Amino acid sequence: QSALTQPASVSGSPGQSITISCTGTSSDVGGYNYVSWYQHHPGKAPKLMIYDVSNRPSGVSNRFSGSKSGNTASLSISGLQTEDEADYFCSSYTSSSTFYVFGTGTKVTVL
């Protein structure tokens, strides 16, 4: 099972908007609405930001939004803030026997 493909890094200035892509196949991202996104500050527990493609858990800022088109899911962050600087990874249910497949991870830098 290959990992989902994410850009290694994305950057933006405070207040700007950025988008992180997550590309898979029809066996995972494209086949199911079970894409989730996580924010990870190194050394801390990953935090769920988006589930089921576009749903935000309670307490997550509405600056974070998710979408999907075909085999590619996207996480958008609007009004970029310094505390958004972190690693982000996507995950999808997969019809393979591993249940979940994860993205390669994207480092977001706030300039």
Next chain:
Amino acid sequence: QVTLKESGPALVKPTQTLTLTCTFSGFSLSTSAMRVSWIRQPPGKALEWLARIDWNDDKFYSTSLKTRLTISKDTSKNQVVLRMTNMDPVDTATYYCARDSGYDWYSDYWGQGTLVTVSS
């Protein structure tokens, strides 16, 4: 408040068996639809799902590692244990446990992970 914490040896030798414990609070694994997964991330590589145990004691394993993994739970202690046999340097990774909630496909809470290095 849901929390999970991984514990176990930081260093294991090749061919040894790794035993990791996930101690959690804020939920019970005897509650319907609760599940705990183990996931790992080798340095510089993507995360890899390893195994899951459900509230009803159903167990699921990654096909590629199935022969080496055993997952179990102790509901009274709020713990999930993962054993991985025949450790190899390629198994060097940060190991995470995470709660999967409900009949859905995402982990809503994660531990901070524990780094395991396999070296002689």
